[in-house]
């Protein structure tokens with residue numbers, strides 16, 4: 001048994017030393033991966049709509065509000081980072097995240113997330129649309 005809460009974002013780090021400082025606005029994500037992980041944790045825990053909105057490129061989050069984003073829209077289970085890359089102020093993170101659907105069956109959300117650093121702050125742009 002662990003004597004601290006391991007973070008939800010697929011690290012072995014304690015929550016208090018991983019995503020929590022980002023969610024509580026005491027630290028700012030230094031990499032797209034940190035931001036991606038913290039946003040997953042925000043979705044997983046619920047109640048962090050303000051953080052999700054703050055870390056979202058404004059043009060891409062139009063029409064979304066804090067109350068909506070604070071709801072646990074899905075029963076998120078587990079995050080797996082597949083790939084990440086960063087070139088200057090542009091970042092990409094590929095991940096898979098498992099969640100349970102209404103019937104309790106495990107589903108997988110697979111996304112290539114695009115991030116951009118604007119005035120020193122990493123923001124989530126959105127999901128890369130790939131031709132499948």
Ligand SMILES: [Zn+2]
Nearest residue numbers: 007009018019
């Ligand atoms: Zn974390």
